[in-house]
Amino acid sequence: MVSTSAILSVVSPFLLAALLPLAANAQAALTCGVLGWDALGAAPAFYAVNNPASATPAACKKLCQTPSITPKCASFAVGNSSCLLYTNSAANQVNANTGSLYAYYDVNCAVPAAVAFSA
Numbered sequence: 001m002v003s004t005s006a007i008l009s010v011v012s013p014f015l016l017a018a019l020l021p022l023a024a025n026a027q028a029a030l031t032c033g034v035l036g037w038d039a040l041g042a043a044p045a046f047y048a049v050n051n052p053a054s055a056t057p058a059a060c061k062k063l064c065q066t067p068s069i070t071p072k073c074a075s076f077a078v079g080n081s082s083c084l085l086y087t088n089s090a091a092n093q094v095n096a097n098t099g100s101l102y103a104y105y106d107v108n109c110a111v112p113a114a115v116a117f118s119a
């Protein structure tokens with residue numbers, strides 16, 4: 001009889017070899033600026049700010065990275081004068097739709113620097 005652990009010891013190095021690149025990939029693959037709506041069944045924003053100054057990727061990312069908020073904030077969406085913060089990754093939150101007013105970003109996305117307006 002072949003024990004389970006004997007089978008695992010043969011299989012697991014192959015499993016690890018197959019899964020490690022996937023894990024590394026998941027870490028690196030960011031969803032940035034994808035237009036859409038909240039995915040059906042996804043938890044709604046846990047925090048929302050409705051004002052144009054907060055509704056830029058740079059300002060909303062900064063809010064998402066505020067120390068008191070950061071532990072929950074995995075992604076954010078901006079549009080329609082709002083900044084919305086989510087616990088889900090952007091990939092899990094967005095139902096892509098190019099007709100949407102909202103663009104979704106993972107918190108680790110590079111976003112355009114805040115633009116300083118001058119008259």
Ligand SMILES: *[C@@H]1O[C@H](CO)[C@@H](O)[C@H](O)[C@H]1NC(C)=O
Pocket residue numbers: 050080101
């Ligand atoms: C846009 O924002 C307004 C005011 O907060 C809200 O009533 C409206 O539902 C929003 N529109 C969409 C498409 O989310």
